[in-house]
Amino acid sequence: MFYGSVQDISDRLLLEGDRKRHAANLAFLAEISQDLAHLTNIAETVNAIAAKIGAYFNASLCAFSSVGEGAETITTAYAWHRADVPSPIGNQRRRDYYTEDFWQACHTGKTYVVCDVATDPRVNAPNIAALKIGAFVNVPQVRENKWEFSLFMADTEPRVWREDEIELMQELAARIWTRLERAHTEAALHISEEKYRTLFNSMDEAYAVVEVISNPEGGWSDFRFLEVNAAFVKHTSMEHPVGRTATQILNTPNPQWAEIYGQVVETGEAVRLEITEPILNRIFDLNIFRLGDPNNCRVAVLFTDITKRKRAEADRIQAQAAMQAFFSNVSHEFRTPLTLLLSSIQDTLSDSAHPPSSAQRSHLELAHRNAMRLLKLVNTLLDVSRIQAGHIQAVYEPTDLATLTTELASSFDSASVQAGLQLVIDCPPLPELVYVDRSMWEKIVLNLLSNAFKFTFSGEIRVSLRWRDEGDQGDQEKIPATSSLPSPSSLPSPSSPHITLEVSDTGIGIAAAELPHLFERFYQVKRAPGRSFEGSGIGLSLVQELVKLHGGTIQVSSLEGEGSCFQVSIPTGSAHLPPDQISSLRPGRLSQATSGQGEGSLPNPPLSSAATGANAYLEEAWGWLSEPSWETQELNSDMQAHSSQPRPGSSHLQAPGFKTARILLVDDNADMRAYLKRLLEERWQVDTAANGAIALTQIQHHPPDLVLTDIMMPEMDGLQLLQALRADPQTRSIPVILLSARAGEAATIAGLETGADDYLVKPISARELMARVETHLQLTLLRQARSASQFKTNFLLTVTHELQAPLALILGWVRLLQTRSFDADTTAQALATIERNATIEAKLIRDLLDVSSLLSGKVQLKSQFVELAPLLRSVTAQFQAAAAAKQIQLIETLSHVPQRNVIADGDRLKQILTNLLDNAIKFTPPGGQVTVGLSLHPARLEPEGDRGEQGEVGLTALSSSSSPAPSSPPSSIEIRVTDTGIGIRPDFLPYVFDRFTQAEVPSRHSPGGVGIGLAIVRLLVELHQGTIEAASAGEGEGATFTVRLPLVNADLNPNLTPPVP
Missing domain, CATH: 3.30.450.40 (GAF domain)
Structure with missing residues (x-):
């Protein structure tokens, strides 16, 4: 339970x-x-x-x-x-x-x-x-x-x-x-650490964190590396320094390092210094600062290895000192022989007992001018070197500056008048004497004035001097402006009393980009079109240094195309000057000091330029003005080209066309031009030009056989001229020899690569120059000979073909008529073909004979009064049938012209018109138009470059002999043949009148021929003292041929009779 x-x-x-x-x-x-x-x-x-x-x-x-x-x-x-x-x-x-x-x-x-x-x-x-x-x-x-x-x-x-x-x-x-x-x-x-580590190791500067170690006595004796970057190892060559002390790495380190680091630890103040490490043989720039608490005894050190820079600076200083010593020594060495040279030349020029001949005086004056120029350059270099080295010894003395400035500026009076410039000197008396070094002031004024003169071609140059009190910014009414440049009042001025010198001009002006560099040593404004390209680029730099020695300033304002204004300001009084360089003149001797005369005058101040004074500047200025105008040169060139003959006994080279070889000499230095011209004209004709732009114009009008040109010139330099010649088919083959003061392989190669035939370095040996010129002229003749030989071969082939073609037709029909029987129509057609080709053959033979006769001078004109209008109508009528066969409209436009209007050979005029009309119809396709015109033309026979104003657009080719008639006629008559044909290519237009030359045309337009029709026309027109030119807008645009003949009105001149044949 x-x-x-x-x-x-x-x-x-x-x-x-x-x-x-x-x-x-x-x-x-x-x-x-x-x-x-x-x-x-x-x-x-x-x-x-x-x-x-x-x-x-x-x-x-x-x-x-x-x-x-x-x-x-x-x-x-x-x-x-x-x-x-x-x-x-x-x-x-x-x-x-x-x-x-x-x-x-x-x-x-x-x-x-x-x-x-x-x-x-x-x-x-x-x-x-x-x-x-x-x-x-x-x-x-x-x-x-x-x-x-x-x-x-x-x-x-x-x-x-x-x-x-x-x-x-x-x-x-x-x-x-x-x-x-x-x-x-x-x-x-x-990520931050990675960035820091990357930055740390990529730094160019060496970086280290060190712990400073003290000794028992309390001093700083050593230091340990706690952290370093890669650059530190590279700069110091220390391997694996982290965790090791300086003593362990270097055995006996420099104790200065530990002391400096310890000082930063104690004070906490960052230190920057340069230090030399003899063990490492390095120079370092150090930035040292403390890290954290002083008890940590740690500092961070940023090392920059400046060894190379310091050594380069030392080398530069040493080189600069050597250069200054060299300039000074060389300048002194130059001055001794130059002084002797100038003295000898002056003695010879002033020798009244044995005066030099006119030619000798000319040579001596040339030598004197250039020796003075060289002395000026030597003195300037010496001044610059002494200023740079700090060895200049100025003597500042009380001076009547207005009088001195007026005297200096007045030395340019005559040169200004010759140049067509107005020189305005506005230097009223000043209330006090001004302390200046007179030779330095002379250099300042003359340099600025010379510079203004060089770059001013019209208008005026103004030199003004003013006293300005404290705070006075100037009065525009006191100093009139020469242009729209900023007035003196717009430029900043010192607040204390001062003197203002102003040199202004109405010249070419200066580009804004150039102004910041204007006072730099050896700087020159690029492509400045001055009177000369020559110059060392140290004049304005020297002026600035001299102004600074007076405690002053220099400023510039400029507008391109309007002019420039240089303003120099120097303080009054003597408080700003070194006491040991102030002259202790007594008041009674001031007037003598300012004029430089009398027993009380001071010895020349130490600046080397005092000996030359204004003379060197004036010599240079007059040299710029010695060039004749381009129009005069051109006239002289024409006269030489058409009238001069070889001198007896001289070895002239004969160029094609039976003319003496002609050389164009291009140099902006008048003395060099005169010397080379005198040298070369013993054997050849010589024309001259002052720069590349003038030369190019002359070459386009009258191509020379050789060009001898300097490189450095204003407006257009020698290399630019060379490039322009090589770009033009008409001038591409002209030999060019370059002259330059620039020596060296690089300069020579640059010139030859541009297309020069030769390159000569100044100073030039006369024998070498003559040999080089003759060599290139002979090479030109050889090339022309080879070209002529090839041309002859081609011509014979062409003539053979042109003769064989009609001859073959003639012989063919003759043989058929001899061996066979034909009906009447075929026989008539055969006979017409034979006659037409026989006519072509006869015309070709006649043209060849005409060319030969014209070139040999055997053609005699049967001169008589000719009325052109009826003659032109009769020739035009002969071509009506040929024009109609091609459906070409043949038009006459005959203006009213005087009767008996030209003296000419009527048959030859018909030949001219026949060739032009035949040419026009031949090259005009069916349905086109050919116009024949007759009109009066303005008096002067001159080439027309651009005829756009006359209603015709296109390029123009003149006959190769475009010189005017011996005497200019009162007027001329013009014949024009215009077509709407195939036109002329621009590249062929310059050669359209050359003998045996034909343009390449499509086969359907090719008319055959040997290319002598227009050459005959040109020769016949020139024989009548006329000109001919061709114009065309290009292929497919047609062409116009214009003949101009001297007009003689017999009705207005009843006593005029034609010349006897």
Whole structure:
């Protein structure tokens, strides 16, 4: 029999269940903590933890979210979800899912529990339900009243969340957020460290952290390297220095290092210094600063190895000193022979007992001018070198500056008049004497004035001097402006009393980009079209240095095309000057000092230029003005080209066309032109030009046989001239010899690569120059001979073909008529063919004979008064049938012209018109038009370059002999033949009148011939003292041939009779 009792154990079972869940929760927490401890890949590990948590709670979703600024956006980066639930990864707007109550609860760190989304008013049920969420718990993490992180747990169905579940979620959220924060911080730190390490090791400067070590006596004796970068090892050649002391690495380190580091540790003040390390044979620039607390005894050191820079600076200083010494020594050595040379020349020129001949005087004056120029350059170089070396000794003396400046500027009076410039000197008396070094002031004024003269071609040069009191910015009415340049009042002026010298001009001006460099030593404005390209580029630099020695300033303002204004300002008084360089003249001797005369005058100041004074500048200025105008040159060139004959006994080279070889000499230095011209004209004709632009114009009018040109010239230099000649088919073959003062292989190669035939370096040997010129002229003749030989061969082939073609037809029909019988029509056709081809053959033979006779000068004109209008009508009538056969409209436009209007050979005029009309019809396709015109033309026979103003557009080719008639007729008559034919190519137009030359035309337009018709026309026209030219806009645009003949009106000149044949 059993006895028992029944008890209610539900509470006990609940407690038992709570204990088991609690134990399970603790175990789960431990497991998650273990996972978090091994957090390496954040995303992968946290996503795995989310999956574990979701499975443990039997949920559908577990997510970890961060909250954006203002808690408006919730970003989910890590999550786990069941396959049937949408992924929460991404950004969600809080207002789309939760009410303000939710935001307030999360902001205070309150866990938000929703058991049934559908019935809970605190959420947006439709939006959350769309995410397949039926219940959720959100556990926020707050720092400093700011919601930053959440653990979000959800289920698809409504669910009552147990209290232990909520507590576990809260613990998990705290642990996970703390670990994630640390992980993110560590990752950011790692990235920062990597960047720092990269920067640390990529620095060019050496960097080290050292610990300074003290000795028992309390001094700083050594230091240990704690950290170094790669550059440190490279710069110091120390291997593996970290953890080792300087003594261990260097055995006997420089104690200065430890002392400097210790000083920084003690004071905490950063130190920068340069230090030489004899053991390493290096020079370092150090930046040293303390790290942390003084007790750490640590400093950071930034090393920059400046060994190369310091050695380069030392080398530069040494080289500069050597250069200055060289300039000084060479200048002194130059001055001695130059002084003797100038003295000898002056003695010879002034020798009244044995005066030099006119030619000798010319040569001596040339030598004197250039010796003075060389002395000026030597003195300038010596001045610059002495100023640069600090060896200049100025003597500042009280001076009547207005009088001195006026005298200096007045020395340019005559040169200005010769140049067509107005020189305005506006230097009123000053209230006080001004302390200046007179030779320096002379250099300042003359350099500025010479510079203005060089770059001013019209208008005026103004020299003004003014006294300005303290704060006085000038008065525009006192110093009139020469142009629209900034007035002196617009330029800044010193506040203390000062003197203002202003040199302004109406010259070419200076580009704004050039102004900042204008006072740099050896700087020259590029392509400045001055009177000469010559110059050393140190004049303005020297002026600036001299002005600075007076405690003054120099400024410049300029507008391109309007002029420039240089303004020099120097203080008054003597307080700003070195006391030991101020002259102690007594007042009674001031007038003598300012004029430089009398017993009391000072010896010449130390500047070397004082000896030359204004003479060197004036010699140079007159040299710029000695070039005759281009029009005069052209006239002289024409006279030489058409009237001069070889001198008896001279060895002239004979160029094709029976003319003496002609050389064009191009140089901007008048003396060099005169010397080379005198040298070359003993054997050849010589024309001259002052720059490349003038030369190019001359060459286009009268191509020479050889061009001898300097390289450095204004407006267009020698290389630009060479490029222009090589780009033009008409001048491409002219030999060009370059002259330059630039020696060296590179300069020679540059010239030859541009297309020069030869390159000569100044100074030039006369014998070498003559030999080179003759060699290139002979080479030109050889090339022309070879070309002529080839031309002759081609001509014979062409003539043979042109003679054989009609002859074959004639012989063919003759043989057929001899051997066979034909009806009357066929016989008539055969005879017509024979006659037509015989006529062609006869015309070709006649043309060849005409060319031969014309070239040999055997043609005699039967001159008589000719009325052109009837003659032109008769020739035109002869071509009406040929024009009609090709359906070409032949039109006459005959203006009223005087009767008996030309003196000419009527038959030869018919030949001219016949050839032109035959040519026009031949090259005009069916349906075209040929117009023959006759009209009066303006008096002067001159080539027309661009005829656009006359209504015709196109290029123009003149006959190769485009010189005017010996005497200019009062007027001329013009014959024009214009067609709408195939036109003339621009590249062939210059050669259209050459003998035996034919343009390449399509076979359907090819009329045959040997290319002598237009050559005959040209020769006959020139024989009548006329000109002919061809114009065409190009292929397919037709052509116009214009003949101009001197007009003689017999009705107005009844006594005029034709010449006797």
